[in-house]
Amino acid sequence: MATKFRVLGAGVWGLAFSDYLLNLGHSVEIFRRDTSLEAESIQQLGLKNVTPNHVKSLEDLNNQKPDNATNIIAVNSKGFSDLLNNYENYFGRLTKLISLTKGIDHQSGKYF
Numbered sequence: 001m002a003t004k005f006r007v008l009g010a011g012v013w014g015l016a017f018s019d020y021l022l023n024l025g026h027s028v029e030i031f032r033r034d035t036s037l038e039a040e041s042i043q044q045l046g047l048k049n050v051t052p053n054h055v056k057s058l059e060d061l062n063n064q065k066p067d068n069a070t071n072i073i074a075v076n077s078k079g080f081s082d083l084l085n086n087y088e089n090y091f092g093r094l095t096k097l098i099s100l101t102k103g104i105d106h107q108s109g110k111y112f
Helices: 012-023 039-045 058-063 077-086
Strands: 004-008 027-032 055-057 070-073
Touching: 004 012, 012 027, 012 039, 027 058, 055 058, 070 077
Parallel strands: 004 027, 004 070, 027 055
Antiparallel strands: none
């Protein structure tokens, strides 16, 4: 059964994870700051399933409805709190959230 995923803040790690989910037959929306994802970049990263059509601007995140999509934060530890703070309207409406972030929060110094 296919699941809908939203990968938020996708750099190389988020794109690779998105590619894996797409390979399994899931629906994936990728939200990132830089929406330019050229076919050449996709090839260089070895992505087989991600296309520029999967990529949306993070600026549109607050306008998304918190539907049945599984939301995955895929940013570095510094970007984690920035993402949550900048898109508080969106995250405030969610009941579940998955994080691929590891490490220590740059603001509090605490482990995630």
